[in-house]
Amino acid sequence: MVQESYLRKFVAPEFIYGSGARLLAGRYAKNLAAKKVLIVTDQGIMNLNILGDLEEVLIEQNLEYEIYSSISPNPRDEEVMDGAAVFNSEECNLIIALGGGSPMDCAKGIGIVSSNREHILDFEGVDQVPLPSPPLICIPTTAGTSADVSQFAIILDSIKKVKIAIISKTMVPDVALIDPFTTLTMDKKLTAHTGFDALVHSFEAYVSNASSHITNLHALDSVRLISSNILPTIHDLQNQKLRSKMMMGSLEAGLAFSNASLGLIHAMAHSLGGLLDLAHGESNALLMEHVIDYNFYSVPEKYLKIARVMGLNLKGLSLDEKKDSLLKHITDLKNQAGVNTNLKKMGVSKDDIHSLALKAINDPCIVTNPRRPSVEDIEEIYHNAF
Numbered sequence: 001m002v003q004e005s006y007l008r009k010f011v012a013p014e015f016i017y018g019s020g021a022r023l024l025a026g027r028y029a030k031n032l033a034a035k036k037v038l039i040v041t042d043q044g045i046m047n048l049n050i051l052g053d054l055e056e057v058l059i060e061q062n063l064e065y066e067i068y069s070s071i072s073p074n075p076r077d078e079e080v081m082d083g084a085a086v087f088n089s090e091e092c093n094l095i096i097a098l099g100g101g102s103p104m105d106c107a108k109g110i111g112i113v114s115s116n117r118e119h120i121l122d123f124e125g126v127d128q129v130p131l132p133s134p135p136l137i138c139i140p141t142t143a144g145t146s147a148d149v150s151q152f153a154i155i156l157d158s159i160k161k162v163k164i165a166i167i168s169k170t171m172v173p174d175v176a177l178i179d180p181f182t183t184l185t186m187d188k189k190l191t192a193h194t195g196f197d198a199l200v201h202s203f204e205a206y207v208s209n210a211s212s213h214i215t216n217l218h219a220l221d222s223v224r225l226i227s228s229n230i231l232p233t234i235h236d237l238q239n240q241k242l243r244s245k246m247m248m249g250s251l252e253a254g255l256a257f258s259n260a261s262l263g264l265i266h267a268m269a270h271s272l273g274g275l276l277d278l279a280h281g282e283s284n285a286l287l288m289e290h291v292i293d294y295n296f297y298s299v300p301e302k303y304l305k306i307a308r309v310m311g312l313n314l315k316g317l318s319l320d321e322k323k324d325s326l327l328k329h330i331t332d333l334k335n336q337a338g339v340n341t342n343l344k345k346m347g348v349s350k351d352d353i354h355s356l357a358l359k360a361i362n363d364p365c366i367v368t369n370p371r372r373p374s375v376e377d378i379e380e381i382y383h384n385a386f
């Protein structure tokens with residue numbers, strides 16, 4: 001059967017994209033019958049004007065609110081449970097997430113825990129959430145995670161030290177207010193890390209074995225936008241035009257991966273984030289070439305399409321040379337963005353590799369990787385990333 005005939009669904013929330021989108025939060029909350037709002041954010045956002053602006057638009061609509069901000073960079077199960085307790089005790093009936101992936105994933109978790117009255121870890125896997133969340137509005141402040149349009153939430157099981165993936169339509173936000181202005185607060189490092197997270201989302205969605213015509217359109221356009229704008233943005237952090245292009249690239253990557261899912265890079269990065277609490281975007285970036293090298297010959301035409309979209313001239317090269325050209329281009333892009341770490345520099349020990357690989361192979365993102373790896377394959381890829 002031709003790929004265009006495969007059964008595929010495409011789920012996305014209502015989203016408003018553009019300058020000032022975040023200031024519509026009060027009106028949307030009111031339309032969704034909010035009485036009291038739980039704002040879920042993190043310590044990094046607490047001192048920024050964008051929180052004050054959100055409070056102001058809620059006050060304008062005569063809405064009460066409570067703020068929950070006890071969230072780690074890799075949001076933990078107990079933080080979700082504490083947030084749900086605050087939601088219930090304060091008698092909130094709507095959630096607004098303001099921040100990057102951590103507050104948004106935590107907010108999604110708080111929503112399903114408060115409606116289902118079960119522990120967050122009970123929802124692990126695909127379609128394991130019986131009841132939908134209370135209304136959820138997401139305002140992303142990074143151009144990378146795309147949790148604001150996705151049906152994914154990644155939560156740390158703090159006892160087993162493993163990140164679990166919850167994938168459910170019940171966690172697609174009701175509204176995403178995507179305002180590129182919010183990303184002006186990111187420094188060079190965060191801009192680079194979140195940008196590479198988004199780039200990996202588009203790569204993995206495009207080569208995913210659950211991809212479709214619609215997800216491919218978004219994935220490739222996202223590759224184009226992010227790969228051509230990430231370096232200019234890092235060197236001109238206050239440029240709103242560049243920030244807008246990165247935000248659009250991140251949005252398109254999110255639309256693609258939320259529906260086509262991800263792959264081995266994310267499975268291995270989740271494992272690193274769970275065991276060693278490493279930064280998500282940086283973990284993805286450091287694994288990128290190693291996983292592409294492993295996957296390449298399963299779907300060479302797809303990787304070559306990505307290479308062309310990134311502007312590479314592959315004429316006259318053998319397939320091996322084309323692969324090397326793509327890998328070198330990614331390494332150069334990372335070096336120029338200042339993302340040139342490896343597992344050793346990140347403090348990973350070779351003794352950790354076996355347990356990292358065992359966790360990665362059980363991550364749901366691995367199911368859609370174009371090549372099915374063994375534990376030994378994953379161990380070898382981690383070794384190559386030292």
Ligand SMILES: [Fe+2]
Nearest residue numbers: 145197201266
């Ligand atoms: Fe990611």
